[in-house]
Amino acid sequence: MKIPLASLGFTESDIEAAIDVLRTGELTIGKKVAEFEMAMAEYLKVKHFIMVNSGSSANLAIIESLVRPSSGEPLLPTGSRVIVPAIAWPTTVWPIIQLGLEPVFVDIDQRTLGLDLKEVRKVLEKDRSIKALMIIHPLGLCLDGEELKKLCEDFGLILLEDNCESLGSAFNGEMAGTLGKAGSFSFYFSHHLTTMEGGGIATNDFEVAQDLQSIRSHGWSRNRTDHKKWELENPEIDSRFMFVSAGYNIRPMEIQAAIGLSQLKRLPENIQRRQEIARYIHNEIKDSKFELIGHEYLKSDEELNRHTWMLLSIRATDSNLKDLKSYMRSLENLEIDTRPPLTGNFTKQPALKKLLPTLGLGNNYPVADKISGSTFLVACHHDLTDAQVEFLGQSLKLIQKKNF
Numbered sequence: 001m002k003i004p005l006a007s008l009g010f011t012e013s014d015i016e017a018a019i020d021v022l023r024t025g026e027l028t029i030g031k032k033v034a035e036f037e038m039a040m041a042e043y044l045k046v047k048h049f050i051m052v053n054s055g056s057s058a059n060l061a062i063i064e065s066l067v068r069p070s071s072g073e074p075l076l077p078t079g080s081r082v083i084v085p086a087i088a089w090p091t092t093v094w095p096i097i098q099l100g101l102e103p104v105f106v107d108i109d110q111r112t113l114g115l116d117l118k119e120v121r122k123v124l125e126k127d128r129s130i131k132a133l134m135i136i137h138p139l140g141l142c143l144d145g146e147e148l149k150k151l152c153e154d155f156g157l158i159l160l161e162d163n164c165e166s167l168g169s170a171f172n173g174e175m176a177g178t179l180g181k182a183g184s185f186s187f188y189f190s191h192h193l194t195t196m197e198g199g200g201i202a203t204n205d206f207e208v209a210q211d212l213q214s215i216r217s218h219g220w221s222r223n224r225t226d227h228k229k230w231e232l233e234n235p236e237i238d239s240r241f242m243f244v245s246a247g248y249n250i251r252p253m254e255i256q257a258a259i260g261l262s263q264l265k266r267l268p269e270n271i272q273r274r275q276e277i278a279r280y281i282h283n284e285i286k287d288s289k290f291e292l293i294g295h296e297y298l299k300s301d302e303e304l305n306r307h308t309w310m311l312l313s314i315r316a317t318d319s320n321l322k323d324l325k326s327y328m329r330s331l332e333n334l335e336i337d338t339r340p341p342l343t344g345n346f347t348k349q350p351a352l353k354k355l356l357p358t359l360g361l362g363n364n365y366p367v368a369d370k371i372s373g374s375t376f377l378v379a380c381h382h383d384l385t386d387a388q389v390e391f392l393g394q395s396l397k398l399i400q401k402k403n404f
């Protein structure tokens with residue numbers, strides 16, 4: 001039975017919403033995007049949500065807004081050091097490098113697959129020049145918001161959250177992606193909510209929100225609520241063509257927002273389905289050599305909100321890389337898609353390996369290596385049927401048998 005990692009995730013009402021937009025003839029950013037942004041801001045309990053064309057663009061725009069703000073001093077001047085996790089996504093890290101900042105990789109915690117916050121504290125105690133934390137809430141899990149805020153208070157850091165994988169998760173009622181200065185979201189296929197490609201940024205900071213409006217659209221002033229101020233300060237420039245920040249074209253389309261609005265209605269039930277799948281698989285494998293990473297968050301209702309299960313991370317507790325590859329091959333033979341945890345140890349990827357000496361960075365991240373050599377991911381999509389979930393559970397047990 002096929003168990004793909006990603007699924008289309010569209011219902012008839014999503015498709016109808018998309019077709020309705022095509023009929024209006026208003027295709028690029030407009031009313032539907034504004035409506036989706038308001039709905040997302042309300043869902044996340046945040047002041048501003050700015051939609052863009054991908055989660056990667058969201059990360060890029062966040063860093064741009066802090067490196068080259070349209071007014072005032074940059075919060076992250078060129079050369080600022082920013083902590084990132086050793087298991088990351090490329091486009092969490094690249095905007096930091098591309099925009100003249102320095103990533104400082106820190107090892108991960110094998111229980112969460114996110115930054116090891118104790119290790120982060122040790123690094124910060126040694127290096128007081130670090131200016132920001134760019135965390136990832138990994139694969140559905142909201143990291144410890146209290147400790148993150150404490151670290152930022154103790155060391156005067158800016159908290160940035162790559163929340164492209166964990167929409168809907170929360171810490172003590174505060175949604176992942178809204179704990180710090182700005183948080184990014186991805187609406188790519190197989191995520192909790194999909195707009196085909198798509199993403200966005202949540203922030204409570206008015207200035208950052210204004211600059212994100214400009215950055216996503218050529219640097220233009222026209223969609224900013226403070227555009228009158230710019231007109232008064234620059235009377236010699238045609239106000240319709242005034243550019244006030246660095247510019248990209250990373251705008252979303254109306255069709256994406258219409259699908260997003262339709263999907264948002266089903267988000268709570270989709271998250272609940274993912275939690276059910278995670279609980280079922282945990283119960284199936286808990287007495288075996290496989291461990292579902294994050295299963296602690298299935299215990300109580302309060303803990304349940306911490307995790308929205310983008311994919312299932314399965315750690316083979318007794319394995320070396322050879323066993324891991326053989327487990328993954330066995331699953332693939334049963335038509336169950338597998339993949340490594342994000343990039344594995346990102347510092348060991350060719351693109352980074354050649355750059356590390358120029359950045360003066362090492363690549364000694366033992367926990368990231370251990371996870372890369374013992375852990376694989378399988379689907380936890382809300383579209384999976386009961387039969388698919390049962391087959392997944394049985395297969396995970398079957399492939400551990402000798403002579404399978």
Ligand SMILES: Cc1ncc(COP(=O)(O)O)c(C=O)c1O
Binds near residue numbers: 088136164
């Ligand atoms: C942690 C993380 N950041 C960023 C992204 C990029 O998102 P997108 O594919 O929408 O560009 C992803 C992709 O899923 C991701 O997992």
